[in-house]
Amino acid sequence: MRLLVFGATGQLAVALRASAPDALFLNRDAADLTAPEACAAAIHAAGPSAVINAAAYTAVDRAEEEEALATVINAAAPGAMAQACAEASIPFLHVSTDYVFDGRGQRPWRPEDPTSPLNAYGRSKAAGEAAVRAAGGPHAILRTSWVFSATGRNFVTAMLELARKRDQLNVVDDQIGGPTSARAIGEALLKMAEAMIAGQSGGTYHFAGAPFVSWKSFARETFACSGQNMAVSGIPTSQYPTAAQRPLNSRLDCTSLEADFGIRPPDWRAELAAVVEELI
Structure with a gap:
């Protein structure tokens, strides 16, 4: 499997590199996501057997002031990538977010549920999904x-930083x-890419850790793992x-991913323990 990955230093790209060191990873110098045509050209030049987009604009609050930029990176760029992959008849795997939903109710969101994002970041990601599907x-x-991961800034690293103060x-x-x-997401994407290269069909899927939890409980478990009082x-x-604005209900129904690819939701508590051990 000759795999091309957009992204090199973000949480997901770092996790993918650990699991797929032979893949070609493109950083901003090699593929500028603000120039969608350059992303398409990079795919044509590399001739991969599958492409994973592990890069995105993820500054959720700043996107309220930079929605146009977020939309180029999160929608126009993956749309161009997907079009290039469609022309080459190779699988394109794209990571999206629970923020495409409005967070109403308590039922886990299914992949087929209508999207209704509450913020600019969510709108840019929903537009990216539409562009990927439209490529055909x-x-x-x-x-x-x-x-979360031991790389970069995320909730776990932020909590451990606050614990020092x-x-x-x-x-x-x-x-x-x-x-x-991020490690579990990377493993899921690699398994999906391999299956799709072999002829498995794709679609829209959900993948999230279990069990469901609040940010407060997630924080408490983080401190318990680190021994912080x-x-x-x-x-x-x-x-x-x-x-x-953030959605209140970010529960995701992951049953279709298990049915089609045999990928079950990971226990985030075990993943958290490993990440905290690496950090401390």
Whole structure:
């Protein structure tokens, strides 16, 4: 399998490199996501057997002021990638987000549910999904949530950083989702890519850690794994205002991914323990 990956230093790209060191990883110098035509050209030049887009604009709050830029990176670029893959008749795998949903209710979101994003980042990712589908080639869109790893800045690294400065935290307790390690996402994408190269059809899927949990409980488990003595109190989202509105219900129904590819939701607690051990 000759795999081409867009991204080199982000959480997911780093995880993919650990599992697929022979893949070709393109950083910003090799493929600028603000220039979609360059991304397409890179695919044609490399001649891969499959492409994974592990790069994205992920600054959720800043996207409220930079929606046009976020949309180029999260929609126009993957659309151009998907078109190039369609022309070459090779699978294109694209990572999306729970933020394409509005977070109403408590039922886990199914892949076929209508999207209705609450913020600019979510709108840019929903537009990216539409562009990938419109290309008409073999593709898989993998929505995931609450990504964490030992690389870069994410909820886990932020909590451990705060633990060095404080002994008490208030953390949102009414947003519910499935924390998902970058390592697990990378492994899922590689398994999907291999199956699709062999002829498996794709579509839109969900992949998130289990069991569902609040940010408060996720924080408490993080501190428990690290041995930190931190008092964590729960607060409603209304007491933690941010530029971008977040969905309250980020539960994702992952049953179709298991049915089609045999990939089960990972236990985020085991993944968290490994990440925290690496960090400390």
